[in-house]
Amino acid sequence: MKDVVNELITPEADQKKTYPSESTGAAVGLSIENASWSAPRSRQTILHPISFDLAPARVLGVVGSNVAGKSTLLRLLYRYQAPTTGKVRINGTDIWSISAREVACTVAAVLQEQPTDFALTVREIVALGRTPHRKGFGGANGARDAQIVQSALDRLCLLEFADRQLGTLSGGERQRVMVARALAQEPRLLILDEPTNHLDIRHQLEVLALIRDLPLTIVASLHDLNMASAACDDVLLLQAGRSLGFGQPDAIFTEKMVSSAFRVQTCRERLAPSNTEHLTFKL
Numbered sequence: 001m002k003d004v005v006n007e008l009i010t011p012e013a014d015q016k017k018t019y020p021s022e023s024t025g026a027a028v029g030l031s032i033e034n035a036s037w038s039a040p041r042s043r044q045t046i047l048h049p050i051s052f053d054l055a056p057a058r059v060l061g062v063v064g065s066n067v068a069g070k071s072t073l074l075r076l077l078y079r080y081q082a083p084t085t086g087k088v089r090i091n092g093t094d095i096w097s098i099s100a101r102e103v104a105c106t107v108a109a110v111l112q113e114q115p116t117d118f119a120l121t122v123r124e125i126v127a128l129g130r131t132p133h134r135k136g137f138g139g140a141n142g143a144r145d146a147q148i149v150q151s152a153l154d155r156l157c158l159l160e161f162a163d164r165q166l167g168t169l170s171g172g173e174r175q176r177v178m179v180a181r182a183l184a185q186e187p188r189l190l191i192l193d194e195p196t197n198h199l200d201i202r203h204q205l206e207v208l209a210l211i212r213d214l215p216l217t218i219v220a221s222l223h224d225l226n227m228a229s230a231a232c233d234d235v236l237l238l239q240a241g242r243s244l245g246f247g248q249p250d251a252i253f254t255e256k257m258v259s260s261a262f263r264v265q266t267c268r269e270r271l272a273p274s275n276t277e278h279l280t281f282k283l
Contacts, residue, residue: 027056027217028091028106028188030077035086037072045241047072049086052236052246054219059211061228061249062221064238065262070221071112071193073238077219078109078191090189104132108187110178112194122169122177123162126152129184152180155210171198179207183214192220196227225253225279237261253279 034049047069054060062070075081076088079095088095095103108129118125129152130145153159156176166174175198182190195211196204208231211218222228228235229249237244237252239261245252258266264281271278 026188027215029056030054030060030189030217030219031087031089031092032076033087033089035073035076035083035088037076037081038084045084047076048242050243051086052243054217054234056217057215058233059218059220059231061232061235062219062238063223063225063228063235063261067240068238068261069241070238072241073236074109074191074193074219074221077189078107079103080109101132104185106187107189107191108182108185109191110175110182110193110195112197118166121163121165122158123149123153125166125177126158126180126184129181129186132185148186149184152184155183156180157206172200172203175199176203176207179210188216190214190216190218192218194221194223196222196224225258229253229277229279 031053032051034051035047036045036049037047038045050073062073064070072081076083079088079100082096090106095107127145127149130148133145150159153162156179158173158176158180161169161173161177166177169177175195179192179195192211195207199207204227208227211220211231220232222231232249234247235249235252236246237257244257244261253268255266255268258264258279258281262281264283267280267282269278269280270276
């Protein structure tokens with residue numbers, strides 16, 4: 001699987017780079033310190049205290065079964081919900097200590113839920129990503145904004161849809177529009193909740209290659225463990241709101257740990273002729 005993804009990645013894109021923390025678009029470090037979340041009314045703990053450090057420009061895959069706490073964790077990272085306990089820090093700064101605009105200039109999120117009733121064109125949706133960077137509410141679109149929007153449309157192969165309304169597109173096409181909007185936001189931390197949902201195989205591979213290519217810190221929830229192994233530098237394995245392990249995919253995706261997390265029999269096999277390892281499952 002990793003070989004297939006790597007065919008879509010240029011050698012330069014796979015090299016780790018260092019970016020100054022002050023520059024626009026520079027990747028950031030992410031630190032989670034004993035962060036948990038409980039439902040306010042029921043006080044049921046959905047995400048138990050969790051800690052990890054993600055270095056700048058790393059790709060983290062968050063994996064686990066349904067109701068493992070993946071989406072809850074992501075909501076803490078893009079400041080949709082405040083942690084019940086603990087801290088979420090970007091480059092050492094608690095994200096709840098800075099303004100919402102500063103967060104929006106740093107963090108972009110692509111969610112599973114996609115709006116379909118926007119009476120806006122694809123280009124207009126992608127241009128919404130520039131909103132946090134404009135001075136004053138509804139600031140004028142400058143030449144730089146237009147260039148960034150055009151580049152995002154091109155990168156996600158959306159130029160032919162630019163003047164169509166969002167509601168006329170398929171689920172996979174809308175997903176690509178939302179990724180393009182996030183890229184137009186010029187984030188330093190990109191959060192992706194199941195980014196390959198609704199996509200056909202070709203576009204799944206293209207999105208995974210894009211994830212590897214972007215000079216950003218990226219956290220993505222993924223349901224396919226083999227895709228996570230191919231696309232991610234590190235993975236976080238969750239079960240029932242608890243962390244089973246954080247580290248490189250080969251160290252975390254052992255037969256024992258995956259079998260425990262998903263309650264299936266897991267086997268790591270080596271595929272021929274690619275000579276790559278692949279996880280298979282059975283009840």
